[in-house]
Amino acid sequence: MSRSAPVVPAAALLTVALALTLTSCTGGGGEAGAARGSAGLRDPYFPRLGNGGYDASHYALTLDYDPEADASLRGTAVITARATRDLASFNLDLKGLDVEAVAVDGVTARWKRAGQELTVTPERGLDDGETFRTTVRYSGTPETLTDPDGSREGWLPTADGALALGEPAGSMAWFPGNHHPSDKAAYDLTVTVPEGLRAVSNGELTGESTRDGRTTFSWRTAEPMASYVATLAIGEFEIRRSTVGGRSTRLPVYVAVDPSQVEESRAVLGRIPEVVRWAEGNFGPYPFSSTGAIVDRPGDSAYALETQNRPVFPGAPDLSLLVHELAHQWYGDSVTPKSWRDMWLNEGFATYAEWLWEEDHGGDSAQEVFDALYEGDHFADAASNEAVWDFPPARPPSAARISDSPVYERGAMVLHKVREAVGDDAFFELIRGWAAAHRHGNADTADFTAYAEKFAEEAAPGADLTPVWDDWLYGDGKPPLA
Template structure:
C-alpha cells in the first residue's frame, strides 16, 4: 500500500504540472561576432508589429505579436530588445512574468511550452528608440532624420524598435502597421495593403509574405514623393524619395526596371513579390542598405550602388548567411554584380576590374590596397571588420576566380543555382564551397579556398 500511494502521488503531481519537463531557451545563439544576438529554443514564423510614432516628441508606441514554434520544451525564452519601456507581456493570451537584463527580455509564460507547439507572444512597449553604434562606428537602430525617422538593422539595430529573435538565421514573414502625423508617410518592406487617415493621423499597413531576416526590416517615416510602376514582367515597383533628392535621383532610379530585368537574367527569378527603393537625405544615414524589397539610400544613388543593393535581394536577403562570419557571401556577390554590370554596359570587364585591384591601381598612398589584403574574406578578425574591404573586394575576387576556373556557362549555372537552392533560407561558407565543388566535379578549387577565401595576405599570383 505505501508504494501504491507514493505512485498515485507522483502521477497526480505529474498531471498537475502538465507533464512538461522543460528548460529555458538559450540567451544568444553564440554567433562568432555577436554572441548575444538571437535566442535559442524557438523559431519565429511571423511578426505583427503595430507602431505609432510622434517625430516631434521622438516617441514610439508599439505592440509586437510574435508567432513562434518551440524547438524544445520551454519554461522561459528570451527576446532581443534594446531600450524602450515594456508595458506588459502575454503568451497565448495569458499574462507572463518577464524581466530585463541588458538587451535581453526574458519571458516566463504562465504555462510551459511543449516542443513543436506554436505560440503567440504579445509585447507592449513605448519610449524613445535608441541609436546603436556598431563596433565599426556606424550608426543603426532608430535614426532621427530631418523630417521623421529611419529604422535600419544591420547587424543589430532592429532590436531598437521591436522585440524579436534578432539573428539572421531566424527569418519570418511580417505585417508592419505604422501610424504617423497626417502629411507624413511610413514606408516599409513588402506591399502596402492599406492607407487610412483618421483625424490628424495616417496609418500605413505593409505586408511581407516571404521570410525576412530582421536586420533587413525597415521603417522610413517622413515626406516622400512616391512613384508606383511595374517592370516588364509585371513586378510591382514602389519608390519613395525625399523631395530634396527627387531631381538628383530621377535618372538613376529610372533605370531600376532595366536593372531588375538584367539581374533576373543573370541571377535567376526574383525572389520577392515587389521591388523599389527608399531615398532619404544624404545625412539621414551613413550608408546604403539592402532592406528587403526596397533598399535604403542616403541621398541619390549612383548606378553601381543601385545594382549592388538590388543584387542583395538574391544574395543576402533571400539567401541569408547563417552567421555574421559569412558576410562575404552577401557582399562578394553584390560587389561582383557591379563588375558584371560594367562588363555588360560598356565599362571595364570583370577581369580588368580584378586585375586593377590585384595591382593596387588607384593612386593614393596605398592604404586602400593594404586594407584590401588585411584579412581573408572568409575569416574577418572581429565584428568591427565584417564590412571592411576584404569582405567586399576580396569576396568578389573569390567569385571571379570561380568564374575563371569553370567558364561562363558553368559559372552562371552556379550563381543561379545557389540562389535557387537556398531561396528564402540560410547558408554558410561551407555550404557554398560544397555546392561549387558539386556543380563542377572535375575542377580543383583548393587553391581558391586556401589562398583567396581563407589565406592570409595577398596571393602570390592573380
C-alpha cells in the same frame, strides 16, 4: 550594404553592453522538466544576438509615432513562433524602450529585463513543436545604436521623421524579436503617423487611411525576412510607382524619395526595371513580390542598406550603388547568411555584381577590375589597395571588421577565381543555382564551397577549386597568381 566612402565600408554592426538592472513583473511559471531557451545563438561575432529554443515565423507590429510629440514610439508586437524544445521560458532581443505588458497565447506572462534580453516565462511550459504567440506592449524613445566600427543604426531621427536600419541588430531598437539572421519570418507592419507624413516599409502597401489628423499605413512582407533587413522610413516622401516587365510579369516597383532628392535621383531610379531585368538574366528570377527604393536625405544615415524589397539610400545613389543593393536581394536578402562570419556571401556577391554590370555595359571587364585590385591600381591611395589583403574574406578578425575591404573586394575576387576555374557558362549556371537552392533560406561559407565543388564535378570536370578556397577565401596575405 554599401559604404559611405569609396574605400572604407561604413558597416552596420553592433556591440551591446549588457545592463545589470533587472525589471520584473509577476506571473506564473513553467512546466517541470522544461528548460530555458538560450539568451543568444553564439554567433562568432555577436554571441548575444538571437535566442534559442524557438523559431519565429511571423511578426505583427502595430506602431504609433509622432516625431514632434517627444518622439515617442508606442508599439504592440505579436510574435508567432514554434518551440524547438520543451520551454519553461524564452528570450527576446529588445534594446531600450519600456515594456508595459507581456502575454503568451493571451495569458499574462512573467518577464524580466537584463540589457538587450527580455526573458519571458509563460504561465505554463511550452512543448517541443508547439506554436505559440507572444504579445509585447511597449513604448518609449527608440535608441540610435553605435556599431563596433562607429557607424550608427537602430532608430535614426531625421529632420521630418525617422529611419530604422537594422544591420546587424538595430531592429531590436524598435521591436522585440529573435534578431539573428538565421531566424527569418514574415511581417505585417501597421504604422500610424501625423497626417502629411508617410510610413514606408518592406513588402507591399496593403492599406492607407486617415482619421482625426493621423494616417495609418499597413505593409505586408509575405516572404521570409531577416530582421536586419527590415526597415521603416517616416517622413515626407514623393511616391513613384511602376512595374518591371520581361521575365517578372508586372513586378511592382515602389519608390519613396525625400522631396529634396527628387530631381537628383529621378534618372538613376528610373533604371530600376532595367537593372532588375539584367540581374534576373544573371542571377535567376527576382525572389520577392515587389522591388523599389527609399531615398532619404544625405546624412540621415552614413551608408546604403539592402533592406528587403526596397533598399535605403542616403541621398540619390549612383548606378553602381543601385546595382550593388539590388543584387543583394538575391544574395543577402533571399539567400541570407547563417552567421555574421559569412558576410562575404553578401558583399562579395554584390560587389561582383557591380563588376558584371560594368562588363556588360561598356565598362571595364571583371578581369580588368580584378587585375587592378591585384596590382594595387584600383584605389587612389596605396593604403586602400593594401587593405584588400588585410585578412581572408571568410575570416574577419573581429566584429568591427566584418564589412572591411577584404569582405567586399577580395570576396568578389574569390568569385572571379571560381569563374576562371569553371568557365563562364558554368559559372553563371552555378550562381543562379546557388540562389535557387537556398531561396528564402540561410547558408554559410561551407554550404557554398560544398555546392560549388559538387556543381564543378558535374558541369566542369577537371576544375580544381581547392586553391581558390585555400589561397583566396581562407588564406592570409596576397595569394600568388597561378
